[in-house]
Amino acid sequence: MKISLIILTFILLTSCQTNGQGKMDNYRKLTSKIDSIIGEHKFNGVVSLSTDSIEIYSKSFGFSDLENKTKVVINDQFVIGSISKQITAVLILREYEKGEIGLNDTIGNYLTEINQPWAKLVTIHQLLTHTHGIVDLDKPLEFKQGSQFHYSQLGYDLIAQILKKVTGKTFKDLSTELFNQYGLKNTFHPNNKGYINLVKGYEESEDGVLEYTEHSLKNYAAAGSFISNVQDLNKWNQLLYSEKLVKKETLELMKTKYSTRIHPIFDTIDYGYGLLFKDGEQNIQIGALGYAPGFVSACYYYPQTKLNLVILENTANNLDDFKKTFIVQTEIMELIKKRTPNNVYKK
Template identity: 50%
Template sequence: MKYLIFLVIFLQSTIVTFGQQNSSYKQIDNLISAKTTKSFNGVILISQKGQTKYSKTLGYSDIEKKEPLQFNDQFVIGSISKQFTAVLVLREFDKGKVDLFTPIKNYLPELTQSWADTVTIHHLLTHMHGITQLDEPTTFKAGTQYSYSQIGYDLLAKIIERTSGKSFAELSKNLFEECGMKNTFHPDNKEYTNLVKGYTERENGKIEFETDTFQNYVAAGSFLSTAEDLNIWNNKFYSGKLLKSKTMKMLKTKQTGAVRNHPIFGITEYGYGITVDTKEAILQFGQTGFAPGFVSMSFYFPKTKTSVIVLSNVAYDTNDLKKTFYYPTEILKIIRNEMKNKI
């Protein structure tokens, strides 16, 4: 009798969970299939403990030729790239080759501005350096303010090139090979074959091929990847397989002062290379990414080991990032709501 009661409770629990999951995925289906002039064009992957729970490709890799997207197509992933760079830097730290709080002048003696004697790797990782141009003074004293930066991550790449004796492209290639990420590349590594075309909506409403896709520094925002490779990355990265445990804990810790008024999410706190979100009692790590013609998102929920990855090669409404990131943020809301309901 006790066994039968347990079995009934177990089955009811399983059915509810299954129903909630189906409900969430149905909501996503409805979202991306809704009739609109700004339809979703991209790839979605949601996984749990490394196993795919939901995947979808919709739209075209080449709009002019009407070539359908494939699941293993490569996208420029914008600021998701920063976590790759952060890991490469912290691996040099784990080897004792860099110190996070030593002025970067020690690593790049050719820097002529006085800020090179006060800015540290920690400041670069947390966007608290104030550097806007290499030949100009900082906009504030290092460590006193936060200002989201691309150039800081380019400096990080230059530093580890010096300390390792290898090019940043080679370092990243070795990292991706170690992780089993066969479709993720530094753009200087021309081995990639499935890069989709990126498109931008112009002011007149026309969708045009983007010719300026790689304007970002690679270390800050121009790596190429796929949804499946980012899923592989999330599972290796957040399980602590790439860094020493103390270093990984530091990376995932909200850093003092590293707080941004994010154009999409509002007040947002940062670790090293990722955002750290604890709103609504849900721990969430990860990052959004933007490169001309490309919109991306990769978030990870450690409690359930869930990855939510969205890659798109059409950027709408680029004068309003909330609208540009409409599909990724709505998908994220659906998954977070499911988690809140379970809590």
């Protein structure tokens, strides 16, 4: 009996060691392929690939300040563009969970100062999903609310305004409370000047020269101007997809397909609440790309393999063709997605 138990224990230990070694070998092959992708393209920034417990790939490339040749370090801070939208979505959904708002409530329930007929028609859900039709607060809707998709930064700013009315707190203070509560020490509303390691953003001119841009933080914060780093965005993914920021059923709302867009990078992409995914791939590859003047980013989670991918770049090249601008992000994303088990990966 004792001999059998010893043999069984030995077999289990050997199997675990073999599986663990196999996984690490696969990770090494993966990091080599990521290096190859980066080596083939212009890239200036940081790349991080991790699980909740293992740092698989973590490297920085190039400069945070091109003029002074200051090297980028892995935990430098970047403007994260539209990755900001999922933060805003979480903030409004936390109020929904408290019963403070309804997703089918109209704007007019909260923003009584908007003197437009559509204020009594457009819902919070439509703001979250870019299906509201608002192009200007002083103009009629572009289309009937809920009938079409039109990507909108203004819609997310209106969500921030609703949050202020509901909570009595500024959007800056409300988001800062969230970051502090969950230990996201490197994530900031742009009006919170606590950040000290924000890199400079550069855009390629028509002459092919990278030039510093002063407009990186000009967008609505709720839509595209939060500041963060790879450490915090990895942690954000872990918190969000483990249902620590919102409940399981609320996370499912975020991951539900509500609208479809012809996208300049992905061709066709589906939208939930602040999250993007290909049709049927909510449990394969889910997250967001981000663009702000001078900053190109990606933050994705791979539920089948529990991988977090964060790519933050502070040079924007080929702005006449966003597929080329985001080439490193999308090639690495495709590489990671292909590691998803064959029974769930749709080619």
